[in-house]
Amino acid sequence: MSDTIVTSIPGQATPAGAEAVTAPAHTERALPGTGTMNLPMTKALNAGLRQAMRDNPKVLMMGEDIGPLGGVFRVTEGLIAEFGDKRVLDTPLAESAIIGTAIGLALRGYRPVCEIQFDGFVFPGFDQITSQLARMRNRHEGQVVMPVVIRIPYGGHIGSIEHHQESPEAYFAHTPGLRVVSPSNAHDAYWMMQEAIASDDPVIFFEPKSRYWPKGEVNLAKSGSPLHASRVVRSGTDATVVGHGAMVSVLLQAAELAAAEGTSVEVIDLRSISPIDYGPILASVEKTGHLVVAQEAHGFVSVGSEIAATVMEKAFYLLEAPVLRVSGFDTPFPPAAVETHFLPSPDRVLEAIDRALSY
Amino acid sequence: MSATSNASPTVQLLSPEGVFAPSDSAAEFLPYLDRLTEADYRRFYRDMVVVRRFDTEAANLQRQGQLALWVPSHGQEAAQVGSAYATRPQDHVFPSYREHVVGMIRGLDLVDILRMLRGVTLGGWTPEDHGNFHLYTLVLASQTLHATGYAMGMQLDGATATGDPETDQAVIVYYGDGASSQGDANEALVFAASYQTPQVFFLQNNHWAISVPVTRQSRTPLYLRAGGFGLPGTQIDGNDVLASYAVTAKHLDDARAGRGPALIEALTYRVGAHTTADDPTKYRDPEQLAYWVARDPIVRFRSYLQGLGVEREFLDAVDEEADDYAADVRRRALDIHSPEKAVIFDNVYAEPHPLIQEQKAWLDRYEASFEGGDA
Numbered sequence: 132m133s134d135t136i137v138t139s140i141p142g143q144a145t146p147a148g149a150e151a152v153t154a155p156a157h158t159e160r161a162l163p164g165t166g167t168m169n170l171p172m173t174k175a176l177n178a179g180l181r182q183a184m185r186d187n188p189k190v191l192m193m194g195e196d197i198g199p200l201g202g203v204f205r206v207t208e209g210l211i212a213e214f215g216d217k218r219v220l221d222t223p224l225a226e227s228a229i230i231g232t233a234i235g236l237a238l239r240g241y242r243p244v245c246e247i248q249f250d251g252f253v254f255p256g257f258d259q260i261t262s263q264l265a266r267m268r269n270r271h272e273g274q275v276v277m278p279v280v281i282r283i284p285y286g287g288h289i290g291s292i293e294h295h296q297e298s299p300e301a302y303f304a305h306t307p308g309l310r311v312v313s314p315s316n317a318h319d320a321y322w323m324m325q326e327a328i329a330s331d332d333p334v335i336f337f338e339p340k341s342r343y344w345p346k347g348e349v350n351l352a353k354s355g356s357p358l359h360a361s362r363v364v365r366s367g368t369d370a371t372v373v374g375h376g377a378m379v380s381v382l383l384q385a386a387e388l389a390a391a392e393g394t395s396v397e398v399i400d401l402r403s404i405s406p407i408d409y410g411p412i413l414a415s416v417e418k419t420g421h422l423v424v425a426q427e428a429h430g431f432v433s434v435g436s437e438i439a440a441t442v443m444e445k446a447f448y449l450l451e452a453p454v455l456r457v458s459g460f461d462t463p464f465p466p467a468a469v470e471t472h473f474l475p476s477p478d479r480v481l482e483a484i485d486r487a488l489s490y
Numbered sequence: 491m492s493a494t495s496n497a498s499p500t501v502q503l504l505s506p507e508g509v510f511a512p513s514d515s516a517a518e519f520l521p522y523l524d525r526l527t528e529a530d531y532r533r534f535y536r537d538m539v540v541v542r543r544f545d546t547e548a549a550n551l552q553r554q555g556q557l558a559l560w561v562p563s564h565g566q567e568a569a570q571v572g573s574a575y576a577t578r579p580q581d582h583v584f585p586s587y588r589e590h591v592v593g594m595i596r597g598l599d600l601v602d603i604l605r606m607l608r609g610v611t612l613g614g615w616t617p618e619d620h621g622n623f624h625l626y627t628l629v630l631a632s633q634t635l636h637a638t639g640y641a642m643g644m645q646l647d648g649a650t651a652t653g654d655p656e657t658d659q660a661v662i663v664y665y666g667d668g669a670s671s672q673g674d675a676n677e678a679l680v681f682a683a684s685y686q687t688p689q690v691f692f693l694q695n696n697h698w699a700i701s702v703p704v705t706r707q708s709r710t711p712l713y714l715r716a717g718g719f720g721l722p723g724t725q726i727d728g729n730d731v732l733a734s735y736a737v738t739a740k741h742l743d744d745a746r747a748g749r750g751p752a753l754i755e756a757l758t759y760r761v762g763a764h765t766t767a768d769d770p771t772k773y774r775d776p777e778q779l780a781y782w783v784a785r786d787p788i789v790r791f792r793s794y795l796q797g798l799g800v801e802r803e804f805l806d807a808v809d810e811e812a813d814d815y816a817a818d819v820r821r822r823a824l825d826i827h828s829p830e831k832a833v834i835f836d837n838v839y840a841e842p843h844p845l846i847q848e849q850k851a852w853l854d855r856y857e858a859s860f861e862g863g864d865a
Contacts, residue, residue: 191646217646223684228635228677235639238624241646259674262629263636270613270625273837307838307846331840406844 165352173343175317176206176282179324180244184214187242190328192219193229194246194282203248204284204343226256233279234264242278242328250285251294257302264333265308276331280324285313286377286427287459287474288341290467296340297464298428300375303335304405304437311405312358313337315379317347319402322354330358337404339376359403361411367397370421370484373412373438375401378425378475385480396484404434412438413446420451421487425475430458452490455483500757501737502727506785508793519736522576526735528798534575534731535795536808538567538788541591543812544600545762547819548607552766556823557607563588565729565761568787569694570664571595572734573754576742577662578655579621582644584637584663587626588694592664596621601822608826611833630665631672634691637663638678641687641751650688651748658746660688662738668699670715671707679719679753688745690738691721691753694728696760697782701773713755721753728756729787758787831857 170178184190192207192214198221201208211219222229226247233243247253253260260281267277287296304311310332314320320338327334356362364379365386372382379400386396397415401407416422422442424435439454457475465473496502496513503523505511512520545562552560563570566588574595577583583596594600598620606614606626617624627633641661644650649659669675670693682689695712697704708715716723724741726733734756741752759782763770770779792805835850 223677223680225677225680227674228638228681231632231635231674231677232639232642232681235636235641236643236646237639238636239640239643239647241643255673258629259632259635263627263632266612268840269837271616271837272611272613272833273840274616274618276840310839310843408844 168349168351169346170317170321170349171344171346172314172317172320172338173204173206175321175347175349176324176338177208177210178349179321180207180328181210181213183244183325183328184210184218186325187328188218189240190218190242190244191236192244192246193222193233194220195222195224195229195248197221197246202246204340206282206338207246226252226254227259230256230259230264230279230281234259234267234277237277237279238267238275242280244280244282244328247281247283249295250283250297250299253281253283253299256281260303260309260333260335261306265306268332269308277333278328278331279333280327280330280336281333282336282338284340284343285337286339286341287464287470288377290470292467293464296467296470298426298459300335300337300404301428301433304434308333309405310334310359310403311337312403313339313376314402315339315342315364315376315400318349319356319400321349321351322356323358323402326354326358337376341377342380345380356402359406359408361399361401361403361408363397363411363415364400365396365398367395367419369395369419370423370487371397371399371412371415371419372423372425372480372484373399373401374425375404375434376427378427381475381477382425382480385477385484388477388481389484394484394488401434407434407438407441409441409445412442413449416442416446417449420449421484422450422454423457423480423483423487424454425457425480425483427459427474429461430456431461433458452487455487457483500725500727501733502730503732503736504727504730504790504794506729506790508790508797510794510797516733516736519733519740522736522739523732525739528800530575531795531798532800532804534571534735535788535791535805536811537571537591537595538731538791539808540812540815541567541571541594541600542788543816544590544819547816548604548823549762549766551604551820551823552607557604557766558609559607560766561588561607562760562762562765563590565759565782565787566694566696567591568731568791569692569726569728569734569756569758572731572736573662573692573738573756576735576738578660578742578746580649580657580659581742581746582617582622582624582637582640582659582661584624584633584640584661585626586630586633586664586666586669587628588666589664593620593623596623598623601819601826604819604823605826608823610826610828630669631675631678634663634665634669634675634678635681637661638681638685638687638689641682641689642685644688645685650746653747655743655746658688660690660742660746662690662692662742664692664694666693666699667695667697667704667707667712668702670712676719679716679721682751683720686748686750688748689751690741690745691716691751692738693753693755694758695755696758697778698760698764698770698774700764700768701770711755713753716753721751723753723755725755725757728758729785729790731787731791759785761786
């Protein structure tokens with residue numbers, strides 16, 4: 132198997148195909164330390180994991196099918212070949228044990244990165260995450276650190292079966308002691324993964340499955356944003372829309388459509404779900420006076436609800452309309468044949484923007 | 491077989507009457523007794539007596555409103571003392587929440603356990619400064635996985651199975667018959683077997699999970715479950731401190747030598763209540779209690795020591811020491827003070843977290859806003 136990797140020099144446009152190099156995936160050892168690469172998120176995550184493992188021998192991978200197969204999404208592809216089966220552990224099929232033994236390894240000084248195969252499979256490990264992992268440092272009165280990353284591919288848009296398209300981030304954001312993040316693009320995936328592994332706190336790392344494959348430019352020289360910073364990814368003046376993970380591309384599409392109709396929409400990529408960086412959100416609301424929060428997750432008791440409440444507490448007089456939420460419905464994720472009706476679309480985001488602007 | 495042969499699979503060295511009468515199944519463990527001197531025997535006895543007296547004192551403190559709860563270990567002293575003395579300094583111990591004397595033997599001040607039960611901390615001590623005795627874990631069987639992961643880390647570090655028993659490390663994890671039904675306990679056995687961790691699972695079958703008898707947890711003797719996971723399993727008379735020592739010593743040595751994990755089921759009895767919030771008279775047969783009280787581990791070992799010629803003065807001195815210890819514990823328990831309210835916030839995260847910082851500052855301002863506010 133080989134992959135075509137397009138490299139480019141910072142500041143210069145990439146001549147399409149001109150600098151394409153063909154290399155077997157396992158020779159990515161020659162990853163350049165600078166410059167940019169055009170990668171799908173899966174390969175950006177892979178490169179981030181690989182870099183973290185090279186930087187720190189205490190970093191371990193744990194999970195189901197992450198060894199020779201490279202994970203069901205191939206995010207860990209080639210890692211076992213480079214680092215061996217002592218650092219890339221294909222585990223028995225038991226999520227609670229993956230998390231629970233990762234806690235023991237962290238107490239021993241390791242920095243485990245656990246792969247949960249799909250969003251809906253995290254719940255057998257939920258007790259170890261919320262009752263143990265999240266509280267270990269607090270219970271030890273600050274005498275230990277818990278540098279454990281739990282990677283969870285999440286979200287819909289992939290037409291899959293039950294338990295394979297869910298967005299359970301609110302459960303984890305509700306749990307003190309955890310940090311929760313989700314990149315929306317390949318560049319952030321590469322950097323946020325390394326920053327999450329470097330964190331001395333447990334990080335739940337939600338990877339938006341539907342964004343696994345589109346390629347994006349990864350600047351290998353610098354991240355540009357700290358792990359927990361939200362970021363304006365499109366400037367606008369009439370309304371602000373906020374989302375994370377796969378929702379960001381939906382919001383950008385909505386903003387593009389709105390622009391064609393003469394409405395200027397500012398798009399904020401949340402990036403971090405816990406803690407939430409309200410600075411850019413409040414600054415944007417000060418400018419636009421209108422806020423729409425969008426998410427694939429169920430709206431009831433959700434991250435979007437939290438943002439809406441907080442913005443109303445902190446910036447009531449800046450708002451010209453109620454903060455509106457666009458969410459998945461409060462139903463189980465439906466059969467894939469009707470998922471497009473369930474998932475927030477650019478049109479549903481536009482409908483909410485129109486409602487906000489009509490106040 | 492001789493007339494005195496004991497063909498039970500349960501490893502026993504001392505009869506309930508305190509006579510040295512090893513079961514046939516004890517043969518492979520007997521050499522481990524050679525490591526013990528009479529001074530060790532005296533320490534075993536002393537620790538069992540002291541912790542039982544401590545146990546009574548702690549229950550009294552709870553009844554007097556000085557502790558939120560107490561978790562007695564009465565009846566399980568032999569299982570705990572024998573297994574704890576079988577550990578080596580470099581080992582790590584993951585308790586459940588009833589292994590007070592194990593902590594004491596590993597160097598923990600038992601008043602530190604009372605801190606948690608007095609409600610001033612969620613933990614109570616730093617494991618690395620207290621004989622690698624890890625924190626109590628209140629969600630049953632959760633610690634079995636932490637122990638297994640820790641043992642995996644020992645392997646990755648090359649800190650075990652080098653061939654030097656003086657430095658090779660191992661893990662012992664304590665849990666019980668109730669916890670044996672938890673998924674985590676079973677997943678820990680799966681992982682331990684899969685990675686061949688240097689680890690002993692020490693299962694104290696005290697016959698009761700609060701009000702539910704062990705017969706509800708398992709239709710098979712619990713030590714036989716080990717075989718299904720690919721581990722050796724040994725059942726011991728858990729009220730026989732020498733059996734607990736010898737069997738644990740063998741399995742820990744096997745583990746540290748790279749021969750993999752093992753499970754020990756110690757048959758014992760929770761003579762007291764589950765906790766001070768429990769009332770075992772509502773669900774337990776007095777005859778069962780009487781049967782086990784008659785097999786008391788301390789009485790048994792005292793009889794054995796007396797048979798060895800240990801003088802009365804020693805036994806009396808131990809009782810006096812236990813009383814003094816209990817009085818000291820009482821005095822120091824009453825001297826445990828509440829922490830500052832900052833503990834609510836300070837150790838939730840290792841790195842700064844704006845929401846927590848904001849809430850901490852708000853609480854300070856709020857409480858200072860009242861007359862006489864202290865912030």
